[in-house]
Amino acid sequence: MLNTFWNIFVIVLTLASIAGCWWLLQWTKGISNREGEETGTTGHVWDEDLVELNNPLPRWWLYLFHLTIVFSLVYFVLYPSLGNLGGTLGWTQEGQYAEEMAAAGEAQQDIFSRFAGATPQALVADAEAMGIGRRLFGNNCAMCHGSDGAGGPGFPDLTDKDWLYGGDHQSIVTTLENGRNGMMPALGDALGEQGVREVTAFVMSLSANGQDEALVNAGSQKYGMFCAACHGPDAGGNQALGAPRLSDDIWLYGGSEEIIAQTLVQGRAGLMPAFSESLSAEQIRILAAYVQSLSQP
Numbered sequence: 164m165l166n167t168f169w170n171i172f173v174i175v176l177t178l179a180s181i182a183g184c185w186w187l188l189q190w191t192k193g194i195s196n197r198e199g200e201e202t203g204t205t206g207h208v209w210d211e212d213l214v215e216l217n218n219p220l221p222r223w224w225l226y227l228f229h230l231t232i233v234f235s236l237v238y239f240v241l242y243p244s245l246g247n248l249g250g251t252l253g254w255t256q257e258g259q260y261a262e263e264m265a266a267a268g269e270a271q272q273d274i275f276s277r278f279a280g281a282t283p284q285a286l287v288a289d290a291e292a293m294g295i296g297r298r299l300f301g302n303n304c305a306m307c308h309g310s311d312g313a314g315g316p317g318f319p320d321l322t323d324k325d326w327l328y329g330g331d332h333q334s335i336v337t338t339l340e341n342g343r344n345g346m347m348p349a350l351g352d353a354l355g356e357q358g359v360r361e362v363t364a365f366v367m368s369l370s371a372n373g374q375d376e377a378l379v380n381a382g383s384q385k386y387g388m389f390c391a392a393c394h395g396p397d398a399g400g401n402q403a404l405g406a407p408r409l410s411d412d413i414w415l416y417g418g419s420e421e422i423i424a425q426t427l428v429q430g431r432a433g434l435m436p437a438f439s440e441s442l443s444a445e446q447i448r449i450l451a452a453y454v455q456s457l458s459q460p
């Protein structure tokens with residue numbers, strides 16, 4: 164809604180420009196035939212005898228101009244165009260938007276009701292459901308997990324069979340509905356510089372050979388004290404906390420010495436947003452099935 168000043172300003176400006184157009188038409192008619200001349204001229208003369216004629220506009224052309232003026236006046240009455248005045252048809256942008264949303268909602272209802280009772284396996288096998296899943300994934304998930312779901316540093320790969328929070332249908336639905344927030348504490352102060360070096364060597368030794376044995380042994384002890392509670396005594400991870408398995412050479416942030424040390428010193432807090440507000444329960448079920456399908460051959 165415009166305030167009073169702008170409301171009046173817009174109304175006056177709109178009507179004045181229409182009136183201006185009409186005046187312009189009358190004015191050009193007036194000058195097109197100067198008195199005493201067969202054919203009007205603009206009065207401009209070049210090279211002594213080259214004059215610029217000023218013939219009246221063709222009739223049909225003039226009528227077109229008048230028609231546009233009439234059209235706009237009728238439009239002003241029917242549709243909201245003069246400041247805050249609504250048109251007599253009662254049309255509003257918001258109204259049209261709401262109507263279209265309602266129609267789209269109904270159309271969706273029809274599509275999704277077909278999948279209401281379907282099991283996750285049936286959804287995975289249903290080409291139409293997976294097509295919907297792919298589109299939903301492209302619109303809502305691809306910016307973080309990649310359009311193929313393979314992720315990137317900090318964003319888990321959804322196409323492997325390694326899950327932070329569990330890869331069964333219900334766990335994925337829970338992930339999508341509520342979001343997830345992995346909390347790896349910063350342990351740089353607790354471990355000290357040497358401690359970080361030792362534990363890093365130990366973590367690397369779980370999936371690769373060639374670490375310094377003395378460092379690995381010392382790191383193994385510290386692992387038991389500082390890490391086992393979350394990552395498990397055998398480093399197999401903990402899906403209740405989203406603590407990754409450290410022994411499989413699959414990395415969320417990266418498995419190089421530098422990046423592991425950085426994880427230990429700074430901590431990590433991966434955030435998966437919740438979608439229960441923006442997606443319907445049916446959409447989430449289809450998406451969860453789609454995510455499962457990504458890691459099935």
Ligand code: HEC
Pocket residue numbers: 300303304305306307308317318319321325326327328329330335338339343344345346405432433434435436438450454
């Ligand atoms: C803003 C970025 C972002 C968006 C958008 C996003 N995710 Fe995530 N997602 C993450 C992060 C980060 C994690 C890991 C959370 C953690 O580190 O604890 C994650 C975790 C997951 C997991 C758990 C993986 C596992 O191994 O257990 C699934 C499943 C998942 N996302 C699916 C989706 C789907 C489906 C969508 C779209 C509806 C989506 N995500 C949208 C960032 C995002």
Ligand code: HEC
Pocket residue numbers: 344345346347348350362366385386389390391392393394404405406407409413414415416417418423426427431432433434
């Ligand atoms: C309070 C529980 C907790 C403790 C204690 C903890 N971690 Fe973590 N750690 C996590 C969680 C949760 C994540 C995942 C963070 C995320 O999703 O952003 C993680 C992530 C990591 C990663 C990244 C893995 C990857 O794939 O990139 C490494 C490495 C790691 N932790 C090693 C350790 C080590 C070594 C210790 C002990 C010094 C330790 N963590 C202690 C919970 C913990």
